[in-house]
Amino acid sequence: MDFFQQENTHLQGILKILRAEFGYLKSEIENLEEEYKKGLKEASETGRQDDAIDLIKDLNKMMDARHYSFKKRFIGRVIQQVNSPYFTRLDFVPLGYKTLSSVYVGKHAYASKDHRHIISDWRSPIASLYYNYPAPTPNASYTFLDEDFARPWIKIEKTVKGDLLLRRNIDIEDSKLLGVYDNNLKIDLVSEAISEKTGGILSDIIETIQSEQNEIIRSDPYRINIIQGTAGSGKTTIAIHRLSYLFYTYKDIIKENNTLLISTTNILINYVAKTLPELEIYTLRRSTLEDFIIKTIRSKGLKIAYEKGIENSTYKEKFKNSPEFIEEIKKFAADKKKSVLDDISSSRYFKKLDLGRYLSCIPDAPLYYQINLLKENVDGELGDINSEKKEGFVLEGAFFNELAEASLNLGKLMKDFDPVKLYKEFIQHLKIKNNAEIEFSFPNLNLDDLCGVYILADVLLGLIPNENKFTHVVVDEAQDIGLIGYEVIKRCANGSSMTILGDINQSTQKGALINDWKDLEEILDPSAVNYFFINVSYRTTKQIILFARKILEKFPAFKYLPEPFRREGEEPVLIQFDSREKAVSEIVMRIKEINKDEKSRAIAVIEPDPKEINNTLRYLKNNGVNPVIINEKFDDFKNTGVYLVPENLVKGLEFDTVFLLDPSLRYFPVNEQSAKRLFVCCSRAINRLFIYYSGELNPLLATG
Known part of the structure; x- marks a missing residue:
């Protein structure tokens, strides 16, 4: 039997298993939907509205308990697998073993009911052999994460070495085997895939990921990975494939609900949206930097009327994207905090109520977090007194009046906090201090000023608690974000887990904000930065x-x-x-x-x-x-x-x-x-x- 017939026989066996899985899921889903329809009919015929609502709630619980949404999503994946279950076969013999292991790699993994691993996922460790080695290679290797025996919560990277004996491209479409190409004989696989692209939408590149792209996709998630990629090098595509890889490999730590994708326009945010489900990404938070800032500030109950201002290339705007400007904001905020706390500390009620005991517990917390804590404790004591007063146990006195005054004053401080007006005050302060004109159009802020407002609000209020900060942040078209924008991004990230992708040659704003990626080291931790460079333009002829x-x-x-x-x-x-x-x-x-x-x-x-x-x-x-x-x-x-x-x-x-x-x-x-x-x-x-x-x-x- 020649290798084409051999692979076709193997394919038919896999398709038989997948079609059986499809039939089982289809039947399960149809039965669930039928039960749900019957339940809805029963609810509609129920005389009492409350009973109908309870029935519908029970139906929804039933659908959740029997994993309806998962099965609907999974059957879509099985349909894709029936169409094209895998794209390569790897024959690998680990060092020290004599038994050859044939591994088939596809877009999705599949394990049979007896737990036999039939198809490996492209994101699995062993699949990297396909991307890293274009032909059979002795002493090939791949890495995987394993638990530390003594400390299972810690992952250790381990390496498997061995001989890659076969790297076979397998072309399957509509459940039919179209071609088998041993050891990368089909060298124009990438060219063919690109020439067939239609444009208009992004497509996945799972079958054609290049080794340099694979290195980025699988790079250390706990570092700041900066990727300089020329036009057509696949930066955005790499970004979403990397996210898919991270959610698969580090699923207990990096999840869709704690990851943020930042891009420069809503067009680009929408552009990637249709491709994400293809890579099993469904609920990723995506936003422009402007929208993220506005929503975050408003989520704290603060008002911000924002209308993007006119871009300009003046020195003043460049100054706003300098470390010096960012430090001036922090210093202004620190001075404001000291001034406000001095006023509170000198008030009559502060010493009488011994409010200093609360501040001593959180001396480094943001100002308005401290004020809010004081008010919560004051209001708590007021509530206790009011409860006792209703029972006739206490009479209003001086202590009660001190509490009432403190609550009123602290509440006014919280209510009066307006980050935009405070930023305007900061700009006026800076003009006087530096004896220079600094452009500021109130309230029509440009993005630089919006970032300044965010930093000021974050220093004084604490916009995102540490436990809610993003575990991983991806920045696309990163060359169009200034240093002050990266200060915002750093503040919303929990640590140094970032992927930053861009092209200096596409920094088209007047007075380019980033002239060299090394500029980011003035804001981000230089010791945590890795650089990657892709100069090949795959997309364009x-x-x-x-x-x-x-x-x-x-x-x-x-x-x-x-x-x-x-x-x-x-x-x-x-x-x-x-x-x-x-x-x-x-x-x-x-x-x-x-x-x-x-x-x-x-x-x-x-x-x-x-x-x-x-x-x-x-x-x-x-x-x-x-x-x-x-x-x-x-x-x-x-x-x-x-x-x-x-x-x-x-x-x-x-x-x-x-x-x-x-x-x-x-x-x-x-x-x-x-x-x-x-x-x-x-x-x-x-x-x-x-x-x-x-x-x-x-x-x-x-x-x-």
Whole structure:
């Protein structure tokens, strides 16, 4: 029997087991749903509303007790496994053993009812052999976590060494074996997978994770991992695969409910949403930094009217992203704490009620945490006196009056705490202290000021208790967050468990906030930082990424330039036009030509000029194309269709084909920021790039 027949026989055996599992689950789910429907019918026919409510509650408890939600989710996984149960076979002989172990690795693990491990999960330790070794390798190894015998709560990393005798790619689709490729003979597996991408939505890369990506995904979760990855290196994809790996491997510590994913726009937050369930991530908290700050502050009952201010590149904004500015906030807060506590300590009631005994227990706690503790104890004593008074045991006296005054004053201090007004006071204080103008538009805060408000509120109030801080934080498009933003992120994290991903060459804000990843060491613990670098652009064809690279090369100071992957494609096409309407008409003709094969693909028309969006939309519609317009709240990403995308919102997205409309000097003057913006636009394309320009070609796009 040849190896294809051998693998097909094995596949049929696995499919038989999986289909039996599917049948069992389907029957279980149908029975549960039928019981639930009968129960609802009975509840609807019940005369008393209270009885009906009790019946429905009992039904819901029954569904929970019999794991209905889990079974519904699990049957979806089994359906995926029936379609394609695994993608590789690894033959491995551990050192000191003579018996060969054949391991099949898939998107999900599966163990039979007699506990035989039939399929291993891609996140399992042994699966790393597939990602780390492209061919059979003697003295191969993988690591796993084991419990310390004496201290079972401590995990110890151990290494298994041995010989990898076979690394077999197995192509299964619709339950059919399409191909078997021994020892990485199918070297264009990655190229083929990428060329088949349609754009529009992220997809998992479980079968094609590269060794450098795998190293990041499986890296130490208790350190600050900073990843510099060029456009198309898979940063966002790595981030969500890493989360899936962490939730699987460290499930008792790092969980979805104590993990936070921060990104710079709601578009990117929504962009990853459809991919997360594919990686068994369902309840992960995702947010922009602005939304996180606002929700956290408001959750403490504090008011904050926020409207994002205008970005600017003045020195004052850079100052707000300096360690000196952050230290000034902390010092101001410390002075404010001392001043308020001095006032409380000098009050008449403080000594008479001996309130100092409470403060001595928490001298380092945030100011308003201390005030709240004082008020709780004062109100407790007031409550006791009022209870006794009702029983006729005590009369109101001086002690009661002191308590009432203390409660009133402490309550006023709590009620009057307004972090935005206090931040405004801080800015005025800093202006006088430094004898300098510091821009501050109240109440229309920009993100820097919003971060300042958060830090001030956290120092004085304690916005997130230590026990509620996030066990792990992931920051995507990290180059677009300033140092003051990382101070906020540090304050919401419990320790140094972070994954920070970005590309310095895509830092497109005026007066780039992060010029070097080493800058973060001024805020984060340098001893806890690991650096990773991915220079290969997997997404984009060699021709497109080399074209985009030449834009950056016009500025010698730029580093981390992209390297092409081994995927050939069409050269970028530059077309001059004299009428925008005619240009859009030609774009539509090209779209129709590209789509003649009727394959699914997402196509982007990138518009640099916000004032021209409506005109471009009208021209597209006049030519028979009704595009999807992407705005800041857009969330309906699909792998097909034409998208009209404002240039400032295109970062982080990808499309099969990109049309860039009129990147003239008016919108992209020759400077470093424009070069980065153009690099972002061009590198969104997976397979084709067309650039329509009016007048003279922008020098940034010149290839000569």
